[in-house]
Amino acid sequence: MNRLSRHLDSFGAILLAVIWIAPLLFAFWAAFHSTTDAVNFNLTSRLTLDNFRVAWDGAPWLRYFMNTFLLVTIVLIGQFIITTLAGFAFAQVSFPGKDFIFILVLLQLFILPEVLIVENYAMVSRLGLFDSLLGVGMPYMASAFGIFLMRQAFKSVPIELDEAARIEGCGWFGVLLKVYVPLAKPTYLAYALVSVSTHWNNFLWPLIVTNSDKTRPLTVGLSIFGAPENGVDISIISAATIMSVAPLLIAFLVFQRQFVQAFLRTGIK
Amino acid sequence: MNKYANQERRRRAIYGYLLLTPAAVLLSLFAFYPSVATLWSSMFSRGTRRHPTEFVGAGNYNDLFSDPTFWLVVKNNLFYAGITIPLSMFIALSMALWANSKISAKGFVRTAYFTPTVLPMIAAANLWLFFYTPGLGVLDQIGALFGLPSVNWLGQPETALWAIIIVTVWKESGFFMIFYLAALQTIPTDLKEAADLEGASRWTYTRRIVLPLLMPTTLFIAVNAMINSVKLIDHLFILTKGGPSDSTKLILYYIWEMAFAFFDAPHAAAMTIMVLLVLGIIAAVQFFYMDKRTHYQ
Numbered sequence: 001m002n003r004l005s006r007h008l009d010s011f012g013a014i015l016l017a018v019i020w021i022a023p024l025l026f027a028f029w030a031a032f033h034s035t036t037d038a039v040n041f042n043l044t045s046r047l048t049l050d051n052f053r054v055a056w057d058g059a060p061w062l063r064y065f066m067n068t069f070l071l072v073t074i075v076l077i078g079q080f081i082i083t084t085l086a087g088f089a090f091a092q093v094s095f096p097g098k099d100f101i102f103i104l105v106l107l108q109l110f111i112l113p114e115v116l117i118v119e120n121y122a123m124v125s126r127l128g129l130f131d132s133l134l135g136v137g138m139p140y141m142a143s144a145f146g147i148f149l150m151r152q153a154f155k156s157v158p159i160e161l162d163e164a165a166r167i168e169g170c171g172w173f174g175v176l177l178k179v180y181v182p183l184a185k186p187t188y189l190a191y192a193l194v195s196v197s198t199h200w201n202n203f204l205w206p207l208i209v210t211n212s213d214k215t216r217p218l219t220v221g222l223s224i225f226g227a228p229e230n231g232v233d234i235s236i237i238s239a240a241t242i243m244s245v246a247p248l249l250i251a252f253l254v255f256q257r258q259f260v261q262a263f264l265r266t267g268i269k
Numbered sequence: 270m271n272k273y274a275n276q277e278r279r280r281r282a283i284y285g286y287l288l289l290t291p292a293a294v295l296l297s298l299f300a301f302y303p304s305v306a307t308l309w310s311s312m313f314s315r316g317t318r319r320h321p322t323e324f325v326g327a328g329n330y331n332d333l334f335s336d337p338t339f340w341l342v343v344k345n346n347l348f349y350a351g352i353t354i355p356l357s358m359f360i361a362l363s364m365a366l367w368a369n370s371k372i373s374a375k376g377f378v379r380t381a382y383f384t385p386t387v388l389p390m391i392a393a394a395n396l397w398l399f400f401y402t403p404g405l406g407v408l409d410q411i412g413a414l415f416g417l418p419s420v421n422w423l424g425q426p427e428t429a430l431w432a433i434i435i436v437t438v439w440k441e442s443g444f445f446m447i448f449y450l451a452a453l454q455t456i457p458t459d460l461k462e463a464a465d466l467e468g469a470s471r472w473t474y475t476r477r478i479v480l481p482l483l484m485p486t487t488l489f490i491a492v493n494a495m496i497n498s499v500k501l502i503d504h505l506f507i508l509t510k511g512g513p514s515d516s517t518k519l520i521l522y523y524i525w526e527m528a529f530a531f532f533d534a535p536h537a538a539a540m541t542i543m544v545l546l547v548l549g550i551i552a553a554v555q556f557f558y559m560d561k562r563t564h565y566q
Contacts, residue, residue, distance in 0.1 A: 005471070006371060013367035014374055017381035020439070023396040024384065026407055030399060039405040086292035094278075095285030105292070108300045110552040114500050114521065115544050118528045118537050119303030119310075127298075142295035172284060201389035203503040204521075208529060219391045223506055226395050234399050241395040245388050252387045256380060259387070263444065264451050 030238035038235045051239035055225070058236070060213050061243065064221035071133050071206075071217050072199045076192055078141035083191075086142075087150025088176050092162070108144035114204055121208055131211040140199065149191055149266060153184035190262035197259075200248050218244045304545065311538035322535075329539040339540075341515050342523045345430060349519055350498035353437045358490055360442040362483075365449030366475070379450075382443040390440065390503035397436045398508065423509050426516035433517050436504050441497055445490045452486040453479070492555050499544060520544055 030038040031052070037045035055061075089095070090102055113120065120139050121130075129135030157180055165175045181188075203219040210216045216224075222244050226237045252259050311329055316322035333339045364382045368375065385393060400407045403421040412420065422432045456479065464474040502522045505511055511518035511526065518526075520540060528537035 009367060009370055010372040010374070013364075013370075013372050013378050016364065016367070017374075017378040020443070021381040021384060022407075023393070023400060023439070024388075026399055027396045039410075082291045082295065085288040089285045089288035093281055093285040093288065095282035098285070101289065101293075104301075105296065107552075108296055110496075110548045111300045111304055111545065112496070112500060112548065113299065115524075115541055115548070116300070116303045116307065117525060118534055118541060119306045120299055121528075122306070123298055123303060138295065139299035142292040142299070144296070144300075147292060197387055201387075201391075203389065203391050203506070204525065207506075208525075219389045219503075222389075222395070223391050226398075226507065234402065234405065237395050238399065241392045245392045248387055249384070252384070253380070256383075260383065260447050263386075263447055 027238040027241055030235045031242045033235060035233045035235045038238075051235045052243065055236045055240040055243060058240070059221055059225045061218075061221070061240075063213055064216060064218045064244070065247075067133060067215055068200060068217040068219075071136055072196045074133055075137040075140050075199050076195050078137060079143055079146050079191070079195055080188065082142050083146035083150045084176070084181065086147045088154055088180060090147065090151040091154035092180075093172075105144045105147055108142075109148075113139045117205060117208055120205075124209055130209060131215050133215055135209050136206050136215070136217070137199075139205070143195075145266075146191060146195075149187055150184065153187035154180050157183050187265070189258070190265040193255075193259055193262035194266045197248060197252075307538045307541050307545075310535055311542050313535055315533055315535045329535045330543075333536060333539055338515055338518075339523075342518045342520055345516070345518055346498070346520045348430065349434060349437070350495065352434050353441070353498055354491065354494040356434075357438045357442045357445060357494060358487065360438065361445035361490065362449055364442065364446040365453055366479075368446065368450055369453045382446050384443065385440045386444040388440070390501060391507060393436055393440050394504035394507035397432075397439075397504075401432055401508070424513055426513055429509055429513060429517045433504060433508060436508070437497070437501050440501070441494065445494070448486050448490055449483060452483050456482055488555075492551060495551050496548070499548065 032047045032049070033045055034048055034050065086105070090098065090105075124130055124135040124138070127135070127138075129138065161179050161183075162175055165179045170178060201219060202217075203223065206217050207220050207223070210220060213221075222240060225240055312324060312326055313322045314320070314325045314328065368379045368382065372378065388396075398406075401422040403409060403419050403424065406422075408422065409419045412418070420428065422428045460478055461474065464478060469477070499521060502519050502525075505517060505519065505522050509517040511522050521544070524537045524540050524544070527533045527540065
């Protein structure tokens with residue numbers, strides 16, 4: 001009985017797993033076959049790389065990759081600097097009004113940048129950042145979520161280390177850089193993985209603030225390339241999709257444990 | 270001595286404020302000011318060359334309340350939330366229970382469940398397009414094996430929203446799974462042993478011991494799922510663009526369309542305020558729950 005239920009469990013779990021990756025598997029299948037072979041599911045049909053060639057020539061992918069790469073880098077650097085400073089202030093510096101300001105910051109957790117698209121668009125235009133990568137990244141830099149995370153990480157640093165460093169003659173900035181930041185490394189890593197995968201995948205806001213191929217990230221480029229109006233067939237869309245998710249997907253498969261840990265660490269507060 | 274302490278305190282306060290300045294500037298520019306500006310502009314009419322903007326108070330809100338499309342969109346979004354939240358949570362829990370039990374190919378199973386989480390919604394939509402395309406799509410081909418007629422899943426109002434919902438559930442379940450999985454791993458094994466000694470069935474053990482212990486995680490996931498039911502709309506741009514006949518239009522998509530396709534910022538602002546109100550209620554619920562959880566500890 002016990003063995004039977006275990007086999008049933010395995011069967012159910014694996015069946016669901018297969019269903020779950022089926023969309024990805026079919027996209028792989030389609031990407032490497034001509035359209036007619038792809039939709040006929042002829043298992044013996046010839047593999048081809050033509051779809052990738054056609055897709056690659058159909059849009060400035062290299063540019064899109066570069067833009068996405070630069071975008072996630074800009075966002076991450078901005079987030080690191082801003083959340084480190086603010087997180088440190090909330091964790092280790094006492095000043096009047098701290099609790100009230102902290103609650104104000106936490107409010108932003110629920111004012112999703114996605115919802116404020118209209119006014120944020122106006123703001124970015126006012127700052128002259130429309131159609132620039134900085135404009136795409138800026139609304140995400142002062143992330144309340146990141147500030148919260150850094151505050152938690154810095155709070156767990158033993159005060160003795162802080163005092164020891166001060167006795168050695170470190171100023172507050174030295175203490176921050178030499179004591180707090182190194183000790184919070186796991187938090188930085190987790191935050192970085194979550195941030196990079198979020199912004200690699202972000203779509204709506206970049207769609208609104210970019211207006212040319214010189215700034216469009218991959219997701220926006222992919223949506224334009226695959227738009228039904230353009231009449232691109234399924235094999236070529238699949239090839240383009242596989243191409244654009246490949247870097248993140250490979251990174252995920254290689255560093256799976258770290259990714260899962262990162263999502264957990266940043267999710268459970 | 271006292272004077273020195275005072276000076277020290279003031280110096281610290283200045284450090285504190287200086288450290289907060291960059292965050293405060295950016296949060297003001299991209300969260301606080303825009304929220305207030307949205308509220309403000311939701312009370313003014315849309316300016317045209319002949320009629321400059323003027324204060325209309327609740328006028329834009331009244332327009333929306335008498336707009337059948339708005340109510341359809343609200344209904345769609347409630348339906349979207351009402352299905353995606355429980356369904357993805359249920360699937361996530363099943364996935365976690367399986368991924369935590371002694372099954373074969375555990376590594377593969379976990380990876381397969383989690384993979385959709387790292388894909389962009391746009392890419393997910395492209396993958397599912399291959400399933401939904403009438404005639405050529407995978408679903409139709411499977412149906413044809415059983416002699417079922419071809420169905421235009423995305424092209425008819427009865428099925429289109431369901432097709433959208435399935436993509437969302439597919440995307441977010443694996444993400445929620447990891448939180449359940451982490452919580453399951455903190456349940457002490459002696460509870461299971463005790464339940465076995467008492468002769469409790471697996472179902473009883475799950476229902477009476479595991480589920481209650483997972484309650485905080487369930488609430489956390491529920492809040493996230495609620496936020497996602499407002500936020501996750503990227504796939505609409507690829508799959509349906511809100512059609513056919515607005516049957517898949519969700520609020521955030523409608524806000525985008527109102528502002529950037531119809532150039533009607535005031536009505537978009539009024540809708541934004543309503544969404545912010547809903548998010549505020551969710552926030553209040555969560556704060557309440559976080560309060561409670563600290564009492565447990």
